[in-house]
Amino acid sequence: EPEVTQTPSHQVTQMGQEVILRCVPISNHLYFYWYRQILGQKVEFLVSFYNNEISEKSEIFDDQFSVERPDGSNFTLKIRSTKLEDSAMYFCASNDRGYEKLFFGSGTQLSVL
Amino acid sequence: GENVEQHPSTLSVQEGDSAVIKCTYSDSASNYFPWYKQELGKRPQLIIDIRSNVGEKKDQRIAVTLNKTAKHFSLHITETQPEDSAVYFCAASARGSYIPTFGRGTSLIVHP
Numbered sequence: 131e132p133e134v135t136q137t138p139s140h141q142v143t144q145m146g147q148e149v150i151l152r153c154v155p156i157s158n159h160l161y162f163y164w165y166r167q168i169l170g171q172k173v174e175f176l177v178s179f180y181n182n183e184i185s186e187k188s189e190i191f192d193d194q195f196s197v198e199r200p201d202g203s204n205f206t207l208k209i210r211s212t213k214l215e216d217s218a219m220y221f222c223a224s225n226d227r228g229y230e231k232l233f234f235g236s237g238t239q240l241s242v243l
Numbered sequence: 244g245e246n247v248e249q250h251p252s253t254l255s256v257q258e259g260d261s262a263v264i265k266c267t268y269s270d271s272a273s274n275y276f277p278w279y280k281q282e283l284g285k286r287p288q289l290i291i292d293i294r295s296n297v298g299e300k301k302d303q304r305i306a307v308t309l310n311k312t313a314k315h316f317s318l319h320i321t322e323t324q325p326e327d328s329a330v331y332f333c334a335a336s337a338r339g340s341y342i343p344t345f346g347r348g349t350s351l352i353v354h355p
Contacts, residue, residue: 163342172347173279173287173332186342221286231277232343234286 132156136222136235143212143242151207151238153222162205163223163232164197166190173221179205212242245270247335249346257354262323264349266333267315273335276309276316277343282329290331291318323353 135154143149155162164176177187177197184197196208205224209216219239223232246269256262268276274295279287293300293307293316300307304323309316316335320327330350334343 173345175342175344178342230275231289231292232279232287234288236286 134222134224134233134235136238138238139236140239141241143240145214145242146211149209149212149240151220151222151240153205153207153235154203155205155222155224156233157203159224159226159233161225161227162199164207165221165223166218167221168218176207214242216240217242245273245335245337245344247333247344247346249333249349251349252347253350253352255352255354256323258323258325260323262320262327262351264318264331264333264351265315266317266346268335269314270335270337271314272337275336275343276307277334278307278318279332279334280329281332287332325353325355327351328353
């Protein structure tokens, strides 16, 4: 079965640094998402992306965050100036019709020191 | 926006017992209710889902029920096994939003 892939699996960064988390959604999917999960807490929605633009975003997704689909396969999440509270597992997800089963990647564990 | 409440936060059962996890939602327009299982250190994976035009759905030992009037839905696992141990998340989403809102998760522990 096709899978969403994410790189890196772990990222350690210093507070104030920029990070880019990378995702390759399933190839025929049209809707892309970023979620995050702080240790022991629920999965929180950050942003959705469709037709090369953001379709929805949460309050968490402030101007420190951005997403991009630089080519036909990658989908990236950039955090411009990381804060300690950005430490979390970041999951990319995709699906082909929105409003349907989400296929999650294996996540990137971001640690901000 | 949608708000999903999930109970209990932890559930401990003996192997072979049944487990029930309950969720409520706030937006009456929500019409898709998936359940995800997340094993320790792994990605969430869909185990079952239900749409608002159906009251119950079953897949082997797993079943989900939906009460639209009361705005709650439940996951039922029968004959639990140790490999059912995981965190289970319910979610709700409405057409037009495309964004599932997740509950806080239930940590299910099945003791052999």
